[in-house]
Amino acid sequence: MAFTGKYQLESHENFEAFMKAVGVPDDEVEKGKDIKSISExxxxxxxxxxxVTAGTKVILYSFTVGEECELETFTGDRAKTVVQMDGNKLTAFVKGIESVTELDGDTISNTLSFNGIVYKRISRRIS
Incomplete structure (x- = not known):
């Protein structure tokens, strides 16, 4: 199943606690908590x-599964990682954050974990 598509954030859980834990400033957390990001x-x-377009912020990145790449963190830093793929699941570890992204039909769930704090995002395909 291909990930290709445009997805809009439908819901998320534990956004504020997670963002604060990874070092995002409070004012940025406040601005971002109600934004329905679009991922192409x-x-x-x-x-x-x-x-990824979140309000006025646009983040572009590319990677090849199994090869080292550089991704932007929530704080704007760049970090090297290797994205792994197992069926319809992508996994990466970036600066202590474990990211698991899973495609199920027209729904993408992204679960991020950092120091025991879990942030879950659910996005639906819009095109």
Whole structure:
């Protein structure tokens, strides 16, 4: 099942606690808590290009499954990681954060864990 598509954030749990734990300033947490981000994903085999638009902020990144890449963290830092894929699940570890993204039909769930704090995002395909 291909990840390619445009997805809008439908719901999220534990946003504020997670963002504060990873070092996002309080004013940024406050601004971001109600934004319904849009993620555009293009998958070509093991190659991914992702554009995330959250309000006025746009984050672009690309990676090839199994190869080292550089991703932007929530605090704006860049960090190297290797994204792994197992069926319809992508997993990465970036600066102490474990990210598991799973595609199920038209729904993407992204679960992020840091020091025992779990943040879950659910997005639905809009095109």
């Amino acid at each position: 994903i293009h998958q070509d085999g093991k190659d991914f290009k992702v554009t």
